[in-house]
Amino acid sequence: MTHPIDLDAAWAAFDARDRSADGRFVVAVRTTRIYCKPSCPARRPKRENVEMLGDGPAARAAGYRACLRCRPDDGARDAEAVARAVELLGEATEPTPLAVLAERVGYAPHHFQRLFTRALGVSPAAYARGLRAERATAALNREGSVTEAIYEAGYSGPSGFYAQAAPRLGMTPARARAGGAGTSIGWVVVGTSLGPLLVAATERGLCRVAFEETPDALARRYPQAAIAPGGAELAGLAARVIELVERPTAGGADELPIDVRGTAFQEAVWAALKAIPPGETRSYAELAAAAGNRRAVRAAGSACGANPLAVVVPCHRVLRTGGGAGGYAWGVERKQALIERERG
Numbered sequence: 001m002t003h004p005i006d007l008d009a010a011w012a013a014f015d016a017r018d019r020s021a022d023g024r025f026v027v028a029v030r031t032t033r034i035y036c037k038p039s040c041p042a043r044r045p046k047r048e049n050v051e052m053l054g055d056g057p058a059a060r061a062a063g064y065r066a067c068l069r070c071r072p073d074d075g076a077r078d079a080e081a082v083a084r085a086v087e088l089l090g091e092a093t094e095p096t097p098l099a100v101l102a103e104r105v106g107y108a109p110h111h112f113q114r115l116f117t118r119a120l121g122v123s124p125a126a127y128a129r130g131l132r133a134e135r136a137t138a139a140l141n142r143e144g145s146v147t148e149a150i151y152e153a154g155y156s157g158p159s160g161f162y163a164q165a166a167p168r169l170g171m172t173p174a175r176a177r178a179g180g181a182g183t184s185i186g187w188v189v190v191g192t193s194l195g196p197l198l199v200a201a202t203e204r205g206l207c208r209v210a211f212e213e214t215p216d217a218l219a220r221r222y223p224q225a226a227i228a229p230g231g232a233e234l235a236g237l238a239a240r241v242i243e244l245v246e247r248p249t250a251g252g253a254d255e256l257p258i259d260v261r262g263t264a265f266q267e268a269v270w271a272a273l274k275a276i277p278p279g280e281t282r283s284y285a286e287l288a289a290a291a292g293n294r295r296a297v298r299a300a301g302s303a304c305g306a307n308p309l310a311v312v313v314p315c316h317r318v319l320r321t322g323g324g325a326g327g328y329a330w331g332v333e334r335k336q337a338l339i340e341r342e343r344g
């Protein structure tokens with residue numbers, strides 16, 4: 001693995017004995033011919049006497065020996081511990097506290113948390129939450145009953161199931177609207193590879209599909225509606241929405257019943273969005289034209305932002321003129337991930 005090393009940052013990390021830098025590079029000392037990991041407790045040599053190298057093999061190839069004090073090649077042991085932790089989390093039926101997990105693999109908790117996060121990009125707790133969400137989705141597809149699925153996946157109950165859904169950043173405020181008077185809305189939160197997804201429907205069709213949204217937020221959006229966990233029918237709809245996230249090129253969005261209301265122009269924009277095939281994108285200007293008003297480019301952008309049905313109404317298929325991603329109510333990273341999946 002070769003990657004450029006920022007020498008000033010590397011020196012600063014070495015000087016500070018920064019453990020989070022361990023594994024990113026090694027520090028070779030020309031005067032002693034020894035190489036160390038950045039956090040080595042030994043006294044610091046003069047900066048002009050050190051050389052920053054990618055890893056142990058590179059240092060040995062350059063004629064250095066491993067420091068006996070900091071054992072810079074113990075990264076293999078770290079990797080084994082992370083792999084073992086992944087195994088333990090996969091077997092666990094209950095949440096495993098960090099202290100317990102770290103002890104089982106023989107590390108101090110905070111050090112292990114950093115190791116794990118560096119290796120997998122998520123903390124052990126977040127990784128375990130992802131596993132539970134996956135199990136819930138699998139159980140949901142099998143069981144039909146949302147509540148059973150939630151318990152089967154190892155959550156203590158429905159509140160634990162969606163407590164993990166952190167408030168979304170940059171969410172557009174719910175527009176004031178009729179509030180769903182006289183309607184019943186069923187909801188379920190399912191796990192997807194792009195995060196927890198709330199799926200809600202009236203008896204006529206999907207009314208809300210949103211990443212990282214809680215049932216409480218749904219209730220605020222429809223203050224007059226009767227809101228309750230959905231049953232088998234909603235589970236079936238939710239399974240098809242999950243397919244749109246995981247296998248978008250398979251299509252199927254058109255067969256999903258939807259029950260959404262907006263202004264006439266918003267509804268025209270949403271219809272135009274549904275007409276964009278998976279794998280293709282449009283500019284906001286093209287979208288405005290397709291919705292019947294080529295001058296309403298900004299309004300077309302706002303209508304995308306107000307889209308109540310993530311993925312089902314594919315507002316992620318609209319890019320800025322010139323190809324920039326533009327905004328996305330559920331996070332630009334998700335938008336990019338969806339576009340990449342659809343392009344195969």
Ligand SMILES: [Zn+2]
Pocket residue numbers: 035036037040041042067068069070071
């Ligand atoms: Zn050392």
